[in-house]
Amino acid sequence: MNKIPNRQAICEVLMEHAKEDRDIVVLCSDSRGSASLAPFASAFPEQFIEVGIAEQDLVSISAGLAKCGKKPFAASPACFLSTRSYEQAKIDVAYSNTNVKLIGISGGVSYGALGMSHHSAQDIAAMSAIPNMRVYLPSDRHQTRKLVEALLEDQKPAYIRVGRNPVEDIYEEDNTPFAMDKATVLREGSDVLIVACGEMVRPAKEAGEALAAEGISATVLDMYCVKPLDAETLLKYAESAKAVIAVEEHSxxxxxxxxxxxxxxxxxxxxxxxxxxxxSPVITGNSKEVFDYYGLNAEGIAACAKAAIGK
Amino acid sequence: MDNLKAKAYELRKHVLDIIMAGKGGHIGGDMSVMEILVTLYFDQMNISPENADDPERDLFVLSKGHSVEALYAVLAEKGFFPYEEVLEKFSRFGSPFIGHPNNKLPGIEMNSGSLGHGLPVCVGMALASRMDGKKNRVYVVMGDGELAEGSVWEGAMSGGHYKLDNLCAVVDRNRLQISGSTEDVMSQDDQVERWKSFGWHAISVPGNDIDALHAAFEEAKATKGKPTVIIANTTKGLGSPVMENKANWHHKVPTAEEYEQIMKDLDARKEALLHE
Incomplete structure (x- = not known):
């Protein structure tokens, strides 16, 4: 069982690059611990900015830093980052086109029993609706690492959502197929297409395996790039499938x-x-309990896929 | 300095013509903020079309973005784009000269329009300059009605916390907002005390007086260990009794008769300043 959450992978990549690239700046809103960024703050105090519990300030300050050539990564719980500072993301980041990477941590229902105030089931919709904002939901720590490395190379705004808890690896450390803004094909099949992002990729992959055992061939896509959506890969496999299932930890x-x-x-x-x-507000429980309750697990996805193609 | 005082009135005439040409504009705040912008662009800031990409340039954000007509007039006068182009394109279909600052235009650093964004953005700019050991300064101009936005005070908090003495905020304290007197809408007459309590050096000056603004900006530069806010006490609609201190001139296109009278008044005041 993997013990490293995706947020920790982000910190590791940023620490590796911050030594060489002094323009990398990490900002937190009293969230360095929950973002797994405390090691960065300790190792690079000159490249770390604490703003206190003030998400609007977090995002605007990041935009000002970016305007002056810095490469800010602003990390805050996804529930707050995608709503409390939404207008700052819209105007100071996307509209002004500043190179700010917004890291929404503990996304979706990661905070479980803490309730709807702490869930971010609306962040994909909100962030995707902003012109010039990209939205990424990496599935495991290896893909998260590749994504952050790619994001360090570009100068454009982006929102990244990661969950709080460690998730089982999808990929291997030295075998993580990744192309920026291209979905990763986890398996190919002609009966049904399953498209998933973030923490739903793991159960989608397992559903594909379960379906195969029953003689149903499924394509499973890891659509970590929700915006810009990789329509080319999506349509290539949708074309030949009898039905398409999309799975997400979202409204x-x-x-x-x-x-x-x-x-x-x-x-x-x-x-x-x-x-x-x-x-509606989700039922109280940890992520796994919530996912199981709503059928967002391998069994639920497989059953949905079979029903969709009449099997 | 004297020719700057006259210049402020000449540029008010440009603002009036920009608004007539575009058939819209926030005329009251344009007129109140003019001396602040003229002092910054022609007396204080190291910024020009020639050094617009120089990392050492001074940085400016018009947080009260609705006063963009005044900024267009000033930037055109600085040579960032021709004044005639503003007249031809302001608010027209497909134009980059929209009704709030647009950083696709030369000379404009950040987009604004929604209030309460400029100060925290400038906190980020000031932090970046400090990290890089730059000597430049960062300026933001806010409206007084804008100060009701909570995000202003998040920025004030962080500016004070990080002791950003390379940051200077200016409040265009014209005492009017759309609905009427700022004191009736949401009272704020203790601004100096408020900013001081957030760790800022606060100066209150006659805000349409270029000599007083010059002195205040110099005092800000000399103030170490904390950011400075200048409460610039201005007159909304300054330039003609037709529009001075009238809340309904917040956003308005003058009639032909009003236009004639305002132009006459602006000319008279400019002439008086030239012969002072």
């Missing part, structure tokens, strides 16, 4: 499922089923 509206349905509907119309959290 039913405006997330991965909505975007997948938009593309498939316009380009190769067929049945699209969106698996997501409900349009």
């Amino acid at each position: 039913p509206f405006g997330g991965l499922g909505s975007m997948v349905a938009q593309q498939v509907g316009a380009n190769c119309p067929k049945k699209v089923v969106c698996m997501s959290l409900p349009d």
Whole structure:
């Protein structure tokens, strides 16, 4: 069982590069511990800025730093970062086109029993609706590492959502296929296409394996790049599938499922089923309990896929 | 300094023509902020079209972005773009000269328009300059009504906490906002005390007086270990009795008759300053 959460992988990459690149700056809103960024703050105090519990300040200060050539990574719980400082993300980051990377930590229902105030089931929809904002939900620590390394190379705004808890590896340390803004194909099949992002990739992959054992061939895509969505890969596999299943830790509206349905509907119309959290505060529980309750697990995804293709 | 005082009135005439040409504009705040912008751009800041990409340039953000017509007039006068281009394009279909600052235009660092963003952005700029050991200064101009935004005080807090003496904020204290007197809408007449309590050096000056503004900016530069805020006590709509101190001139296009009268008044005041 992997013990390293994706947020820790982000810290590791930033620490590796901060030594050489003094323009990398990490900002936290009293969130260095929950973001796993305390080691960065200790090792690079000159490249770390604490703003206190003030998300609007966090994002605006990041934009000002970026305007002056810094490479800010602003980390704060996704629930607050994607709502409290939404306008700062819209105007100071996306509209002013500043090189700010917004790191939404403990995303989705990571905070479990803490309740809806601490859940970010709306962040994909909110951030994706901002022009010039990119949205990424990496699935495991290895992909997170590749993504952060790629993001260090560009000068554009982005929002990255990671969960709080360690998740099982999808990839291997020295075998993590990754191309920026291209979905990763986890398996290929012609009966059904399953598209997932973030923590839903693991159960989607397992569902693909379970379906194969029953003689149903599924394609499983890790669509970590929710915006810009990799429509080319999506449509290539949707074309040959009988149905498409989108799975996400998000509200039913405006997330991965909505975007997948938009593309498939316009380009190769067929049945699209969106698996997501409900349009209501989620039931109290830890992530696994919540996912199991709503069928966001391998069994649920496999059952949904079979129903969608009439098996 | 005297020619700057006259210049402020000449540029008010440009603002008036920009607003007439674009059929819209926040005229009251444009007129109140003019001496602040003229002092910054023609007396204080190290910024020009020639050094617009120099990392050592001084940085400016118009947080009260609705006064963009005044900024366009000043930037055109500085040579960032031709004044005639502003007249031709302001608010027109497809134009980059929109009704709030747009950083696709030369001379404009950040987009603004929603209030309460400029100060915390400038805190970030000032932190970056300090990290890099730069000697430049960072300036932000806010409106007084804007100070009701909570994000202003997040920025004030961090500016004070980080003792950013390379940062100077200016409040265009014209005492009016859309709904009327700032004191009736959300009272704030203890601004100096408020900023001091956040760790800032605070100066209150006659805000349409270029000599007083010059002295205040010099005092800000000499102040070490804390950022400075200049409460610039201004007159909204300054330049003609037609629009002075009238809340309904916050956003307004003058009629033809009002235009004639305002131009006459601006000319008279400019002439008086030239012969003072």
